[in-house]
Amino acid sequence: MTFPTVVERWDVHEITLAGPADGNPFADVRLSARYQYRNRLVEAEGFYDGDGVYRVRFMPDAAGPWRFTTVSNVTELDGHTGGFEVTPASDGNHGPVRAVGTGFAYADGTPYLPFGTTCYHWTHDMDEDRERRTLRTLAASPFNKLRMCVLPTGQMAPPQVPFAGRDPDGLDKTRFNPAFFRHLEARIRDLRDLGVEADVILFHPYDGGLRGIQDMGRETDHAYLRHVIARLAAYRNVWWSAANEYDFNRAKTVPDWDDILRTIQRLDPYEHLRSIHNGTRMYEVASLYDNNKPWITHQSIQHWDATLTDEWLRVCPKPVVIDEISYEGNIGKRWGNVTGAELVDRFWEGMTRGGFVGHGESLAGFQERAWIGNGGALFGESPARIAFLRKIMEERRDGTLLRYLGRRQPAQVTVDLPPGDGYAAELIDVWNMTVTPVEGVHRERVRVGLPRRPYLALRLTRA
Amino acid sequence: MTFPTVVERWDVHEITLAGPADGNPFADVRLSARYQYRNRLVEAEGFYDGDGVYRVRFMPDAAGPWRFTTVSNVTELDGHTGGFEVTPASDGNHGPVRAVGTGFAYADGTPYLPFGTTCYHWTHDMDEDRERRTLRTLAASPFNKLRMCVLPTGQMAPPQVPFAGRDPDGLDKTRFNPAFFRHLEARIRDLRDLGVEADVILFHPYDGGLRGIQDMGRETDHAYLRHVIARLAAYRNVWWSAANEYDFNRAKTVPDWDDILRTIQRLDPYEHLRSIHNGTRMYEVASLYDNNKPWITHQSIQHWDATLTDEWLRVCPKPVVIDEISYEGNIGKRWGNVTGAELVDRFWEGMTRGGFVGHGESLAGFQERAWIGNGGALFGESPARIAFLRKIMEERRDGTLLRYLGRRQPAQVTVDLPPGDGYAAELIDVWNMTVTPVEGVHRERVRVGLPRRPYLALRLTRA
Numbered sequence: 001m002t003f004p005t006v007v008e009r010w011d012v013h014e015i016t017l018a019g020p021a022d023g024n025p026f027a028d029v030r031l032s033a034r035y036q037y038r039n040r041l042v043e044a045e046g047f048y049d050g051d052g053v054y055r056v057r058f059m060p061d062a063a064g065p066w067r068f069t070t071v072s073n074v075t076e077l078d079g080h081t082g083g084f085e086v087t088p089a090s091d092g093n094h095g096p097v098r099a100v101g102t103g104f105a106y107a108d109g110t111p112y113l114p115f116g117t118t119c120y121h122w123t124h125d126m127d128e129d130r131e132r133r134t135l136r137t138l139a140a141s142p143f144n145k146l147r148m149c150v151l152p153t154g155q156m157a158p159p160q161v162p163f164a165g166r167d168p169d170g171l172d173k174t175r176f177n178p179a180f181f182r183h184l185e186a187r188i189r190d191l192r193d194l195g196v197e198a199d200v201i202l203f204h205p206y207d208g209g210l211r212g213i214q215d216m217g218r219e220t221d222h223a224y225l226r227h228v229i230a231r232l233a234a235y236r237n238v239w240w241s242a243a244n245e246y247d248f249n250r251a252k253t254v255p256d257w258d259d260i261l262r263t264i265q266r267l268d269p270y271e272h273l274r275s276i277h278n279g280t281r282m283y284e285v286a287s288l289y290d291n292n293k294p295w296i297t298h299q300s301i302q303h304w305d306a307t308l309t310d311e312w313l314r315v316c317p318k319p320v321v322i323d324e325i326s327y328e329g330n331i332g333k334r335w336g337n338v339t340g341a342e343l344v345d346r347f348w349e350g351m352t353r354g355g356f357v358g359h360g361e362s363l364a365g366f367q368e369r370a371w372i373g374n375g376g377a378l379f380g381e382s383p384a385r386i387a388f389l390r391k392i393m394e395e396r397r398d399g400t401l402l403r404y405l406g407r408r409q410p411a412q413v414t415v416d417l418p419p420g421d422g423y424a425a426e427l428i429d430v431w432n433m434t435v436t437p438v439e440g441v442h443r444e445r446v447r448v449g450l451p452r453r454p455y456l457a458l459r460l461t462r463a
Numbered sequence: 464m465t466f467p468t469v470v471e472r473w474d475v476h477e478i479t480l481a482g483p484a485d486g487n488p489f490a491d492v493r494l495s496a497r498y499q500y501r502n503r504l505v506e507a508e509g510f511y512d513g514d515g516v517y518r519v520r521f522m523p524d525a526a527g528p529w530r531f532t533t534v535s536n537v538t539e540l541d542g543h544t545g546g547f548e549v550t551p552a553s554d555g556n557h558g559p560v561r562a563v564g565t566g567f568a569y570a571d572g573t574p575y576l577p578f579g580t581t582c583y584h585w586t587h588d589m590d591e592d593r594e595r596r597t598l599r600t601l602a603a604s605p606f607n608k609l610r611m612c613v614l615p616t617g618q619m620a621p622p623q624v625p626f627a628g629r630d631p632d633g634l635d636k637t638r639f640n641p642a643f644f645r646h647l648e649a650r651i652r653d654l655r656d657l658g659v660e661a662d663v664i665l666f667h668p669y670d671g672g673l674r675g676i677q678d679m680g681r682e683t684d685h686a687y688l689r690h691v692i693a694r695l696a697a698y699r700n701v702w703w704s705a706a707n708e709y710d711f712n713r714a715k716t717v718p719d720w721d722d723i724l725r726t727i728q729r730l731d732p733y734e735h736l737r738s739i740h741n742g743t744r745m746y747e748v749a750s751l752y753d754n755n756k757p758w759i760t761h762q763s764i765q766h767w768d769a770t771l772t773d774e775w776l777r778v779c780p781k782p783v784v785i786d787e788i789s790y791e792g793n794i795g796k797r798w799g800n801v802t803g804a805e806l807v808d809r810f811w812e813g814m815t816r817g818g819f820v821g822h823g824e825s826l827a828g829f830q831e832r833a834w835i836g837n838g839g840a841l842f843g844e845s846p847a848r849i850a851f852l853r854k855i856m857e858e859r860r861d862g863t864l865l866r867y868l869g870r871r872q873p874a875q876v877t878v879d880l881p882p883g884d885g886y887a888a889e890l891i892d893v894w895n896m897t898v899t900p901v902e903g904v905h906r907e908r909v910r911v912g913l914p915r916r917p918y919l920a921l922r923l924t925r926a
Contacts, residue, residue, distance in 0.1 A: 338870075414795075453802075
C-alpha cells in the first residue's frame, strides 16, 4: 500500500494497493476506505485500475489529521490503515461548487457564477495537440465550466473507449478500460488547474445502437456509475450530469433516470452537483424532468427562450442553468446557427433574470471539427461579449441593479429605485462592450434616454 | 333629384334628393335605390346628409346601361327613376379587392398583394396639412393598404366626431355628423386615387368609457353600421374591419361580433372584404375569433410570430394578413419598439410562408405624434426594405421559389428543386437590398454557400 502523508484540503488523496488480477476484478472485488476526521466517518469506494492495481481516491473537506481503514471482500485489500495530514487549501482552491439558493458558491464560500461552454467529445480522440489547444482556448476565455461526455457516440471510432474488449462490436461492458480513464482523469485535472468545472455527462442518446450504451440494463449501468464515480468523485471540479437530452433515449424511462440519479447520490460521498439535461425539441414548451426531485441540485435546461427563466425559478427554487440555448454557428441545424449577437442577447436575458446561460460554438469550416464537438479554438463573436458580461456580473454588489433592455429599442427607460439611497446610473452597450456614465445621482426613479439601437443595459449602483 | 348620366365602372354613382329635415331623418327615413343592369337587380341603401339632402351611392360593377328606382317610406323620396351609362374602368381602376384562395385579386383579375400600414386616427384631427403629408408619404412608400378607425378614442378631443351633439358627454348617437363623414370620405377617395385600400375599422375598444361607443347597444350599433356602409360601401377601395382588438371590448361577446359581421354582410351590396382583428396579449398563443365563419373573408391577425402563418393557413384556408406584428419604434410598449431589422425579418418570414404582414411605425420624438396614430412622415429603416420585398414578391412568377433563411446564419443552404427544369439561383440580402446571381443552371438540388450573416434569402427561377 502507498499513499501520501500530506494532502491539501479538497485535493485528491489516493491509496494504491496491490490485489488479485485474475477473474474479473471490476465485478468481483469490492473495495472501499473509511476515512475518519475527529468523530466523523466518510466512506469512499475504490476501483480496479488494471494490472493488479487497486486505488481508493478521497477528497478531504477539512484540514487536520485524517485516518483511514480499507474494507474489502478480498483479504489482501482489507483492513489496511493509515493516516495523513490535510493542509489548508492553497490560493485558487476553493473546494467543490455547491448550490446556494438559486445560485452557486464554492465550499469555502466564494461565489461561483457559472459561465459554461461545451466540448462534448474533446477527450475522445486522445489528440493531445488539440487538447492542449482547447485548454489554452479555455484559459483565455470567460468560461469556467465545461460540459463533456464520458461515453463516445455512434459516429466515432476513438482509439480508446471506457469499456474493455474490441470496439465497437466486441465490448465487454463488465470490464473497464484503465487507459481510457487515465486519459480522461488527466483532462479533468487540467480543467481543475485552470479553474474550470467539469460538468461530466454520464449518459447520452447518441450511440445510434452501435455499442448499445443507451440500453445496457440496470446492473451494467450501476457498475458503470460505480466505476466512474470511484474514479472521478474525488476531483473537486466534477459535476454530474446524469444525461444529455435524456428524453431522446427511448430505452430509459423517468423512473430509470430517478434510479440513476439516486445511485449517483448514494455513491458520491461529496454530494457533487447533480442534474439531468432535457432534449425536447426546441420551439416547443419542454416537458422537463421534475427538477424539484430532491436528488437534483440545479436545473440543467435546454431551451431557446431565456425569458422563461422567471417561470422556471418560480416552479422550482433551484439554480437555473440553460446549458443549451442554441450555439453561435453556421451549420444547418437550428440549434447550431444563431448569430453571435443573438447568443449574447440570450445570455443577458437569462443572467439578468437570475439564471445562468451556457455557450457553444458550431462554426464549421474553421478547423477540423467544431468547438462544440471537439474543442480546439473559438472563432465566434460571442466569447469576447460573454467575457464582458462576466466582468459586469462579477462587479455586481448588493444594491446593484442590472436592467437589460434586450432586442428592443425604446427611446428611454424608466426604473423605479429602492427608497432612501441615491444611485449612479451607467448605460451599457452589451455588444460594443462600452459602459457610459449617466450624469447625476438618482433617487426614487431614474429615466435615461437611449440611442436607437438594441442590446443595451442599465446598471444602477448605490452611491 | 340629380345624378350623373355617365360613370366609370367601379366608381361611385351618386343620386342626390331633397327630402324632409324635420324629426330625426337618420332614424325615421328609409331610403334605398334598386339598380338594374340587364336582368340583374342590386339594392343600395341611401343616407341622410343633413340640411334636407339625401344621397344614394352605388358602385356599378359592369359597363353598359343601368337604370334605378328609389324606394322610401317618405313620398317625396320614393319612386324616382333614372338611367346612366357605365363606361369601362380607366387605367389604374381594377375594382374592389377580393379574396381568391389564400391570396387576393382585384375584381378585374389583377393580383393584389397587400402591403399594409396603419395610421389609426390620421383623419380625426382634420389637420389638412398633416393629412396631405400623410398622403405624400404613402405615395412614396410601398404601402397599398391603410388601417384606419372611424371612431375616435377616449384620449382625443377631435373637432368633429361621427355623432351629432356635444362631444363627448352630450352626444346623440341616433344622429350622425355629416361634416365628420364628408371629411372622412374625402380621405378615402384620396387613398383610392393613390391605389391604397382603406381597411376601415368600425369598432375599437379605446374609448375608455368616455363616449360609451364600446357599448352602444345592438340597435345603435346597427344604425351606425347602416349609416357608415351607406356612405362608404360604394368606394371600391373600402375593406371592413369589424373591430380592432375585439377581445379587449368587455361589453361585446363573440355572438355580438357575429351579429355585427353578418349585419355588415347584409348591408354591403358589394361584398367588400370583412375581417375582425384580435388583440389577445402578445407572447401568448392567441385564441382567435374563428375565421372559418362564412362571413369572414380573410384572417386579420395580431401576433408577433410570423412563422405561425403555416399553422393559421392549415386551420383556415383564407388569406392570412398579420395586420399587427409589432411596430418599428422606440416607445416603452413591447408592441411598439422593435428594430427595423426585426420588423423586416418578420415580413419575410410571413410573406414567404404565404401570408401578408402589416407595417406600423411608433418612433416618437420625430414629429408631434407617431405614424401609427396620426400619420405624417416615416422615419424608420423598414419601409425601404419593405419596398424591396414588395418588388421581389411582385417579380415572382409561376415556378419562382423563394426561400427565406431568417435570423440564422447557416454556412450553406440546400434546396431540392422540382424535377425536370433547370433553375437560376440568386442570393438576396433582404436588409442590404442586394440580389447576387449564383453561377450556373441548377437541376434537382442546389447548394449555395452563404456569407456569415443573417437576413438572407434564396430566389430560384425556372430557367
